Amino acid sequence: MFFGLPLHSLVVHAAVVCLPLAALGTILMAFWPAAARRLWPAVLFVATIALIAVPLSITSGETLKDKVGENALIEAHEEQGEQVLPFVIVLWLAALGISLATRLMGHTKRSRHESAAARAGPRWHAAMVIVLAVLALVGGVGGTLATVRAGHSGAQTVWTK
Structure with missing residues (x-):
């Protein structure tokens, strides 16, 4: 409890806000x-923050479930909440990979006077960019959809009598 509110209802909002925002940013970085x-x-x-908030949401949800009891809606919510974690891990790995590639692998502006081969970079670089873009899409879109579900x-669990 935090100021009389269950911790789950507070922590989950960090995941709900940060995961789609991170998804949008990571996908944007992957393609631009x-x-x-x-x-x-x-x-x-x-x-x-999303990577931290999702497991905290799961843990705080399990604690809340112990206090309020179990029913079919809570079980469905718990199952759907746990499905978010693999997507947020993939999204975080994509964000980290793109960030490292941006900083270390030369997404810097190149001179017009360099040859086309020098501007293109090694072949593995292009493959890495494609893999990171796919990871960004899978983690971002999948994570956002899983979060919405x-x-x-969770809202049905709270508001259904």
């Missing part, structure tokens, strides 16, 4: 290198 150069610190920070079932 200029945005990645500017946004990576903020996106990585928000993704990290879990949030909806």
